[in-house]
Ligand SMILES: Nc1ncnc2c1ncn2[C@@H]1O[C@H](COP(=O)(O)OP(=O)(O)OP(=O)(O)O)[C@@H](O)[C@H]1O
């Protein structure tokens with residue numbers, strides 16, 4: 001009987017580890033494939049030069065810089081707004097129909113296909129507000145797409161902070177805002193940062209929302225204001241994979257590799273922040 | 284002298300049940316007043332009224348008056364922040380804030396705007412000595428408070444409310460999670476503290492109530508059944524229900 005139980009436990013664990021391994025394999029295969037195909041394209045000149053000869057030669061620097069600008073722009077709009085909304089929902093909002101409606105709306109917003117955000121951004125920012133096809137319009141569009149992720153992960157992180165901390169802080173004569181700023185926010189910060197980076201990561205990799213709002217096919221120089229359009233990695237990849245005949249595939253895979261490195265790099269930062277904070281926190 | 288006068292206090296949570304029913308009692312300065320009785324009697328509810336922590340709970344009505352130094356603290360115009368500095372609270376489970384030992388002790392002062400290092404250091408040393416914890420932690424004030432033992436954490440919580448130099452200290456079953464030795468230390472420091480403070484204690488057992496009480500109030504389902512000197516209520520209770528409880532016949 002005992003042997004049997006041990007056996008079934010071993011079998012169970014074995015199966016679970018097998019599944020876990022299986023899910024990792026495709027990721028590894030994709031990454032390895034892209035590295036072997038595109039690794040050869042990576043050079044200083046590729047990373048720092050402009051494309052030329054109809055993008056069949058040269059580098060992808062303006063696309064890298066553009067994606068950096070767009071991610072930064074998205075962060076500037078979506079992080080303060082998203083975190084503030086999360087604080088309101090987690091700490092201040094009464095539990096009534098309005099709050100519940102807001103929460104449901106946020107959940108549903110994160111399910112909307114990104115191309116719909118793109119059209120929305122075109123209508124609101126590019127045309128109605130007359131920001132034109134620009135970094136500003138694209139960043140705002142990406143922000144709206146990113147906000148639900150940031151709000152829901154941040155709210156969850158705030159709610160995970162034990163209620164007892166708030167009670168104690170209040171009983172020591174702190175105001176609610178002091179309690180949030182000094183106790184709750186620092187405790188929730190790792191979770192908030194994780195959510196923020198997950199959201200920005202998605203923004204960095206999206207093509208559809210910037211397609212009509214700020215992405216340029218090719219620009220001979222870097223944008224010099226937020227009202228300029230910009231090249232961006234995901235859109236550039238789309239362009240050179242589908243719009244340019246006789247494109248050397250090395251450049252395509254090289255671009256994909258840089259994009260993946262950009263996104264995985266952000267992911268790595270999130271992981272480091274989280275594990276550092278977890279080691280420090282002990283409750 | 285009575286520090287606090289509770290007058291006809293009735294408290295109702297939003298579920299409609301009266302957790303306190305027409306309670307009136309005076310609470311003596313520089314003494315330990317014990318609130319005891321079976322679970323759900325309203326002891327914690329009464330404590331939370333005394334520093335308006337019930338503002339955070341789902342209270343439907345609170346009628347009556349609680350006079351602290353002649354001012355009704357249930358008045359909506361009361362400055363609750365100032366009140367909570369004057370009336371400190373220690374909870375059943377020691378909840379240390381996710382800060383250093385020093386950080387826990389200076390928190391209350393810092394949120395009221397005190398930033399002078401000397402003032403803060405003085406408060407840390409004084410409060411730790413009062414709570415009989417100084418010798419154990421004086422060399423590691425900057426360690427995370429969570430690293431302390433349960434008993435030390437609870438004394439830190441006592442010290443933390445003392446750091447604010449309150450006038451009244453509320454303790455809700457402060458020793459419920461502690462071993463007998465830590466319990467004895469906390470009880471001993473309360474006997475010291477009562478010389479300077481007004482102490483209201485919800486004990487975790489009748490034995491502790493009898494040991495600590497200068498005055499004791501027996502609460503049963505929201506009702507103040509009997510209120511007398513500690514010496515008499517545990518030996519010669521007047522009310523039959525009090526007698527049943529203190530002699531262990533129920534509860
Ligand atoms: N926040 C609250 N919301 C609603 N009802 C509450 C709340 N707190 C307490 N009550 C109710 O009030 C009554 C008194 O509770 P209270 O916690 O004051 O009793 P107690 O004497 O401290 O009991 P115990 O010995 O178990 O700690 C109980 O019936 C309880 O269910």
Ligand SMILES: [Mg+2]
Nearest residue numbers: 326327328455
């Ligand atoms: Mg209680």
